[in-house]
Amino acid sequence: MLVSCWSAKGGSGTTVVAVALALVHARATDVLLVDLAGDVPSALGLAEPESPGLAAWLAADDDVGVDALARLEVEARRSLSVLPRGTGPLAAAPERLEALVGHLTADPRPVVADCGVLGRGTATAAAFAGVATHSLLVTRPCYLALRRAAHLPLRPSGVVLVNEPGRALTRTDVEDIVGATVRAEVALDPAVARAVDSGLLASRLPRTLERALRRAA
Numbered sequence: 001m002l003v004s005c006w007s008a009k010g011g012s013g014t015t016v017v018a019v020a021l022a023l024v025h026a027r028a029t030d031v032l033l034v035d036l037a038g039d040v041p042s043a044l045g046l047a048e049p050e051s052p053g054l055a056a057w058l059a060a061d062d063d064v065g066v067d068a069l070a071r072l073e074v075e076a077r078r079s080l081s082v083l084p085r086g087t088g089p090l091a092a093a094p095e096r097l098e099a100l101v102g103h104l105t106a107d108p109r110p111v112v113a114d115c116g117v118l119g120r121g122t123a124t125a126a127a128f129a130g131v132a133t134h135s136l137l138v139t140r141p142c143y144l145a146l147r148r149a150a151h152l153p154l155r156p157s158g159v160v161l162v163n164e165p166g167r168a169l170t171r172t173d174v175e176d177i178v179g180a181t182v183r184a185e186v187a188l189d190p191a192v193a194r195a196v197d198s199g200l201l202a203s204r205l206p207r208t209l210e211r212a213l214r215r216a217a
């Protein structure tokens with residue numbers, strides 16, 4: 001199972017949702033969290049890995065096969081491995097990207113990917129979002145973000161709504177604009193932001209976040 005989390009506008013909460021989803025799955029089974037956007041180690045309170053990441057694998061020659069991907073994984077905590085993004089562009093030849101996506105789709109573990117913002121020419125992230133078992137748009141009930149999402153060539157299979165108090169747009173408005181069902185509503189909770197800022201999201205996943213995401217994917 002591949003779960004892709006992506007947004008149409010920066011700062012929506014995508015990394016937090018992807019990390020939290022992976023942590024929720026890791027309570028029951030081994031999970032792989034793939035970082036295409038670059039913030040996952042920090043969100044987990046980890047030092048930036050010095051080892052090569054996905055960017056290096058994508059840029060490598062064909063003699064570096066999919067079996068090398070396992071060696072790039074970093075153990076974040078029990079049952080949770082991270083495939084870090086690494087530095088450099090995420091550009092890839094189409095066949096290399098296809099091999100990567102095929103390999104991860106066949107992984108027996110649930111695979112959660114933080115795809116970041118789509119629509120900025122990121123073919124790699126779009127490829128993940130396009131083939132995912134669950135393709136989740138993470139968004140605030142913000143008209144500008146939803147308008148961008150509606151203009152993307154990709155439809156999500158579900159929406160994770162990061163709710164802010166005082167917004168005019170409702171869950172139904174979001175579903176109408178995006179054309180997909182809201183699978184989870186995550187409250188904008190200062191405890192979440194504090195956990196991220198202090199590197200404690202992995203060890204003390206806030207209850208609101210865990211409860212909201214338990215059935216998202």
Ligand SMILES: Nc1ncnc2c1ncn2[C@@H]1O[C@H](COP(=O)(O)OP(=O)(O)OP(=O)(O)O)[C@@H](O)[C@H]1O
Binds near residue numbers: 186189193
């Ligand atoms: N549910 C939440 N409650 C409170 N704060 C949140 C919540 N989700 C995310 N945040 C905060 O909002 C900010 C943006 O979150 P995050 O980095 O996950 O967004 P993003 O969509 O991944 O951003 P980017 O587009 O830069 O990758 C962070 O400061 C984070 O701590």
Ligand SMILES: [Mg+2]
Binds near residue numbers: 037039
């Ligand atoms: Mg992010």
